Amino acid sequence: MKIVVCVKQVPDTSEVRIDQKTGTMIxxxxxxxxxxxxxxxxxxxxxxxxxxxxxxxxxxxxxxxxDSAMRECLAMGVDRAILVSDRVFAxxxxxxxxxxxxxxxxxxxxxxxxxxxxxxxxxxxxxxPQIAEHLSLxxxxxxxxxxxxxxxxxxxxxxxxxxxxxxxxxxxxLLTVLSEMNxxxxxxxxxxxxxxxxxxxxxxxxxxLNLQPEELGLKGSPTKVKKSxxxxxxxxxxxxxVEPKEAAKVIIEKxxxxxxL
Amino acid sequence: MSAxxxxxxxxxxxxxxxxxxxxxxxxxxxxxxxxxxSNLIAVVIGNQVIDLAKEVGSYxxxxxxxxxxxxxxxxxNETYTKALTAVIRETNPDVALVGATALGRxxxxxxxxxLHTGLTADCTSLDIDETTNQxxxxxxxFGGNLMATIICPxxxxxxxxxxxxxxxxxEQDKTRKFDIITIDANLKPSDVNVEVLETxxxxxxxxxxxxxxxxxSAGRGIGSKENMKQVETLAQLLKGEVSGTRAVVDNxxxxxxxxxxxxxxTVRPDLYFALGISGAIQHISGMExxxxxxxxxxxxxxxxFEVADVGIVGDVNKVLPELFKQLxxx
Numbered sequence: 001m002k003i004v005v006c007v008k009q010v011p012d013t014s015e016v017r018i019d020q021k022t023g024t025m026i027x028x029x030x031x032x033x034x035x036x037x038x039x040x041x042x043x044x045x046x047x048x049x050x051x052x053x054x055x056x057x058x059x060x061x062x063x064x065x066x067d068s069a070m071r072e073c074l075a076m077g078v079d080r081a082i083l084v085s086d087r088v089f090a091x092x093x094x095x096x097x098x099x100x101x102x103x104x105x106x107x108x109x110x111x112x113x114x115x116x117x118x119x120x121x122x123x124x125x126x127x128x129p130q131i132a133e134h135l136s137l138x139x140x141x142x143x144x145x146x147x148x149x150x151x152x153x154x155x156x157x158x159x160x161x162x163x164x165x166x167x168x169x170x171x172x173x174l175l176t177v178l179s180e181m182n183x184x185x186x187x188x189x190x191x192x193x194x195x196x197x198x199x200x201x202x203x204x205x206x207x208x209l210n211l212q213p214e215e216l217g218l219k220g221s222p223t224k225v226k227k228s229x230x231x232x233x234x235x236x237x238x239x240x241x242v243e244p245k246e247a248a249k250v251i252i253e254k255x256x257x258x259x260x261l
Numbered sequence: 262m263s264a265x266x267x268x269x270x271x272x273x274x275x276x277x278x279x280x281x282x283x284x285x286x287x288x289x290x291x292x293x294x295x296x297x298x299s300n301l302i303a304v305v306i307g308n309q310v311i312d313l314a315k316e317v318g319s320y321x322x323x324x325x326x327x328x329x330x331x332x333x334x335x336x337x338n339e340t341y342t343k344a345l346t347a348v349i350r351e352t353n354p355d356v357a358l359v360g361a362t363a364l365g366r367x368x369x370x371x372x373x374x375x376l377h378t379g380l381t382a383d384c385t386s387l388d389i390d391e392t393t394n395q396x397x398x399x400x401x402x403f404g405g406n407l408m409a410t411i412i413c414p415x416x417x418x419x420x421x422x423x424x425x426x427x428x429x430x431x432e433q434d435k436t437r438k439f440d441i442i443t444i445d446a447n448l449k450p451s452d453v454n455v456e457v458l459e460t461x462x463x464x465x466x467x468x469x470x471x472x473x474x475x476x477x478s479a480g481r482g483i484g485s486k487e488n489m490k491q492v493e494t495l496a497q498l499l500k501g502e503v504s505g506t507r508a509v510v511d512n513x514x515x516x517x518x519x520x521x522x523x524x525x526x527t528v529r530p531d532l533y534f535a536l537g538i539s540g541a542i543q544h545i546s547g548m549e550x551x552x553x554x555x556x557x558x559x560x561x562x563x564x565x566f567e568v569a570d571v572g573i574v575g576d577v578n579k580v581l582p583e584l585f586k587q588l589x590x591x
Contacts, residue, residue, distance in 0.1 A: 013404030014529075025406050094370070095379060122402055124382035126370040129338070133374035138339060138454035141367035155458065160363045163462035169455045222379030222416040226397065228409040237554070239572035241561060244583040247573045251555060251580075252587055254571045258553050259385060259427050260475065260499060260532050261588075 001054040001148075001171075002110040003045040005078070006101060006131070007038045009062055009069035010121045018230055025230055034069050036179040037116025043184040044146055044177055045114055046077050052148065055079045057108060061089060061101055067201050074195035075187035082108075086205040088213070093221035094122075098130030100216070103209045105135065112154070113174040117142060128176035139174040140167055144181045264417045266299035266394075269354035271345060272317050273364055274307050275336070279316060282360030282425035287320045289387055289428040290358055293396070296389040297355060302326065304348045306341055308334040311441070318439030321431050325441050326352065332448045335457050336364055342371040344446040349376060351444055354418045356396050358387075361422035373420045379413035380420040385427050396421070405531070405552065468502050470519055475501025475532045478521055478548070481508040482537020482558060482577055489514050491581045492536060498588050504528065506544050522547035537577045540565030557581075 012031045019026050034042075045056045058073035060066050061084040070081035084104050092100065105113060113135075115128035125141070132139030144164065145157035156175060158165045169175075187195075194200070206216070214220060240250050255261040270290045273280040287303065294301040303322035305314045307329065314325040328344040345368065349357055357372075359365040361383040373380035381398040388397045390412075396419040398411045413419040470476060477496040479489060489503075496503045505515040507522055521528055523543040533551035538544060540556070540563055548554070549568050556569035557577045566572040573580060 011403075013406065016403055016406050018406060025403065093379065094382075095374065095377075098374065120404060122382075123404075125366045126373075126380060126382055129367055129370035130374040133342075133371045139367075139371070140455065141338075142363050163460065165460045166458040167455050168458055173454070222377070223381055223411050223413050226410045226412045228402075228407055230407055237566065237568075237570040237572055239561065239566050239569070239574060241574040244575060244580045247557070247575055247580045248584040248587045250571060251573065251584060254553070254555060255499070255532070258532065259424070260553075261426075 001048070001052060001112065002057070002108070003048065003054055003112045003114060004057050004059050004105055004108055004110040005038070005041045005045045005073075006113065006115040006128070007042065007058050007060045007069060007073060008035045008116070008119045009033070009060065009066040010035045010119050013120045032065065032069070034072060035116050035119045037118060037177060039116075039184040040179045040181050041114040041116050041177045042073060042076055042078065043182045045112075046185065047182070048146070048148065049077070057082060057110070059101065059104060059108070060084065061097060064203075070201040071195040072187060074200055075191035076185055077188060077191060080202065081200060082202045082204060084204045084209070088206055088216050091218035091221065092216070093223045094124050094126040094130055095222050096216065096220040098127045099134055099220065100209065100211060101127070102131045102134035103211060104204060105131065107208070111171045113137070113172075115174065115176045117176045117178050125176070128174060132174040135174070137172055137174050138169055139176070140169055141176045143175045143177045146175065146177075264353045264355055266297045267302050267352060267354040268294040268297065268299060268356040269349065269352060269358070269418065270301065270303045270322065271357070271359045271365070271368075272303050272305045272313065273360050273362060274305065274310060274313055275364075277307070277310070277313065279313055280360060280362060280425075281430065282362060282365075282423070284320055284430040285425070285428035286358045286360060286423055287317070287322060288431040289423070290356075291321050291431060293356060293387060293389055297394060299355065300324065302352060302354065304328070304345060306333055306344045308332075314441045318441070319433050319435045319437055321434075321437065323439055325439060327441060327443050328446050329443065330446065330448050332450075332453070335460070337453060337455055337457065338367050338371055339453050339455065340448055341368050342375060343448060343452055345372050346375050347446040348444055349418060357418040357420045359420070359422045361424050365422050369420060369422050376418075378416035378418060378420055379411075380422070381411040381413070382422050384421045384423050387421065387423065395419070470502055470504045470521065470528055471526050473502040473528070473530050475499045475534070476504045476521070476528060476530045476551075477501050477534045477536065478538060479503070479505040479509050479515065479536050480538030480544075481506065481512075482539070483509065483514075484537070484578060486512070486514045488578060491578070494585065495534065495536075495581065498585070499532065499534070501530070501532065501534075506538055506541075535565050535569070536581070538565050539563045540568065
């Protein structure tokens with residue numbers, strides 16, 4: 001069995017802070033990590049490999065800095081790590097990203113593709129299902145467990161807000177997985193050594209994929225960012241010394257304003 | 262076929278029950294349609310869902326498209342993608358909205374890819390640009406630190422999934438007039454490569470306080486173990502979790518794994534609701550990065566008010582019953 005795991009290197013958004021004076025986002029000093037849902041995808045693939053004959057390939061699209069994330073994948077035990085990187089890919093939205101990754105995957109021709117449900121920087125959860133659509137493959141999203149039934153079928157647990165379904169899906173197929181499904185293994189000491197010494201990360205650019213200019217980057221992206229902004233400086237709070245009835249009203253108004261109600 | 266200016270809403274039903282996010286989308290959808298001087302239309306997909314179409318019409322859709330097929334009994338992205346794509350191709354809307362649920366966020370990406378159009382995920386605000394008539398789709402990113410407004414200038418429909426609970430559900434009016442139109446999506450057994458073996462409903466598991474979006478947190482001022490029930494009630498109403506101070510844990514009113522602060526957990530939820538918490542520095546250090554802090558405390562000098570966005574000076578056990586009363590009316 002050949003398994004591709006799609007991996008994204010992301011800033012650790014739990015470390016991102018807003019400068020309380022300027023209201024801008026402080027990115028300096030924020031670690032780059034493998035997206036948590038993707039790490040669980042790697043673990044899921046590697047545990048299939050532990051018990052069956054399987055080849056696991058980590059695939060990422062990103063700038064050359066993502067090389068370090070690919071080496072981490074190798075140190076965890078993947079067989080190949082492919083970084084799709086080219087200046088002309090920059091600015092891609094989920095449509096263009098998924099098209100590009102689908103072209104790379106088509107060349108690998110796997111039986112199973114695993115993506116993390118969503119990346120913590122963009123939180124879109126769109127690239128996985130969109131890759132499947134580009135490849136005309138069946139997909140199951142929000143997967144919390146994978147069982148190999150036989151050579152041609154998987155049984156997966158598809159979670160919803162209030163429960164789950166057990167779904168049988170034919171291979172080849174694509175799954176998007178949740179970080180709750182497992183605890184990713186650590187990098188192996190020997191693995192770290194070889195991954196950081198040998199030039200094992202394969203880098204593909206557009207000469208490998210042959211996408212047309214109008215399919216790439218900003219030009220190939222149906223959506224554009226019109227503007228972005230932080231929520232700004234936190235203003236000083238207000239204290240109300242009022243009767244309970246009025247107090248409750250104030251609270252409800254604030255909850256509505258903050259989309260909690 | 263040239264695109265219309267219509268606004269289409271996908272009505273998500275599960276076991277014949279319309280999800281509330283879909284009604285909320287009819288609310289914002291009507292607003293957008295008015296700005297575009299066009300019509301609000303809706304799509305109901307399922308098996309024997311004609312009655313639902315009538316309900317959708319009473320919430321303001323001018324035309325309700327129905328794809329009714331036994332193969333659509335249970336949600337599977339293959340059949341639902343084909344059905345929704347068929348309706349969009351038939352109706353050529355300018356805007357198509359889907360609820361950002363575990364179902365919608367699976368369905369919408371496949372549909373948008375098939376139609377070769379843009380999709381913006383999990384929006385919290387939608388508007389129409391007055392000069393270009395483009396849909397302005399605003400959403401949080403970077404763990405909520407950044408808001409981005411996204412447009413889709415050259416592809417139609419402009420598609421968005423919308424976060425549940427953000428838009429306002431319209432009033433139902435059973436005298437509204439609307440048309441119901443049935444569409445055959447030409448579904449075939451060969452369209453389907455997955456088989457749903459079993460569906461299980463679960464009562465929600467307890468979420469770790471570090472992962473909770475909403476925390477309702479109790480301090481010594483809550484007064485007794487008995488009063489902790491009110492804290493739990495508020496947490497349920499706000500779909501959050503219960504946490505507390507060291508004092509509350511030491512008193513045996515709450516489990517240790519629910520403690521916030523220096524000797525407990527550091528949390529940064531969207532909402533931290535501090536009930537009867539004075540705000541010792543050891544506690545503040547564990548919650549000061551919460552996005553929104555609402556505090557109720559009897560002492561107007563309590564340090565918790567220095568980090569609170571909204572502070573209420575008062576007896577928490579008097580404010581809470583009033584809050585429950587008004588929340589239930591809400």
